[in-house]
Amino acid sequence: MSHDTYELKAEKRERVGKGSSRELRRNGLIPAVIYGDKQEPIAITLPSKDVTLKIHAGGFMTTVATIDVGGEKIRVLPKDYQLDPVRDFTMHVDFLRVSKDSQxxxxxxxxxxxxxxxxxxxxxxxxxxxxxxxxxxxxxxxxxxxxxxxxxxxxxxxxxxxxxxxxxxxxxxxxxxxxxxxxxxxxxxxxxxxxxxxxxxxxx
CATH class of the missing domain: 2.170.120.20 (Ribosomal protein L25, C-terminal domain)
Structure with a gap:
């Protein structure tokens, strides 16, 4: 079976775009998106340090997690992430919304x-x-x-x-x-x- 689940705290992201993303990263945050399950995508920000630790711990792409978005807890599976090729920090993460019956x-x-x-x-x-x-x-x-x-x-x-x-x-x-x-x-x-x-x- 997969690794133990974990929870990340997130904030909704009102502004999107390259300038906004660079500003987030300067403040120790990364942009991310939650999509799927026939619902509207949600743009969020996550603490860069927390996410990067999870990626380097192994099993990141095969572990279902919970993201707390302003009190709403959403079960997700990471589907893709980008690392800066030079400085090795996380630039962006895509999460797929999953339910108990999701394949x-x-x-x-x-x-x-x-x-x-x-x-x-x-x-x-x-x-x-x-x-x-x-x-x-x-x-x-x-x-x-x-x-x-x-x-x-x-x-x-x-x-x-x-x-x-x-x-x-x-x-x-x-x-x-x-x-x-x-x-x-x-x-x-x-x-x-x-x-x-x-x-x-x-x-x-």
Whole structure:
């Protein structure tokens, strides 16, 4: 299941535009918007420090939060955010309004376990990760924290497809038309080319 929920206090934003946004950031605030659930979007401001801490703590995009807008508590899921490329502070956040029955699309991180039980990796093979996360459709109240891939028994050349992964109840991949690849156990680049085996047979 997803990370613990949290609450942020916000103020409604009357003025919008670049000049207004720059002024907010100078005052330690960031502009944000809450949209969705067939309601009008709400422009808000949030304390920059609080939001940036949540982003860097991990799980930000897969955790349902509550935003208190002048006493009205709105359940949301972060859908997008912008970081300043130079100074690494948050510039803007988009939040999707969610209810108990909302179906949401989230990028769920993939965790790999038992690499020490993989004959391929023990023999020098390399775990080649094709997808670090998988886009999933699930209930807003049951967002998986991560997907687990067990590498036990995998040999060099083996491929892990999504069909090999035990998916949390109620969560389905967005890609449904193929059994896509999550990772492979690849031959290490060193010591495998024909040229290398010809020029240095004694290394085998």
């Amino acid at each position: 949401v699309t989230v990028a769920v991180p993939v965790h790999f376990i038992n690499d020490e039980k993989s004959p391929g990796i023990k023999a020098g093979g390399v775990l080649n990760i094709v997808r670090h996360d998988v886009e999933m459709s699930c209930s807003a109240d049951a967002i998986p924290e991560f997907l687990t891939v067990d590498l036990s028994g995998l040999k060099v050349g083996d491929t892990v497809h999504i069909s090999h992964v035990t998916l949390p109840a109620g969560a389905t991949p967005i890609i449904t038309d193929r059994d896509f690849t999550i990772a492979t156990i690849a031959v290490p680049a060193a010591g495998v080319s024909e040229e290398e085996t010809e020029t240095a047979p004694e290394a085998e």
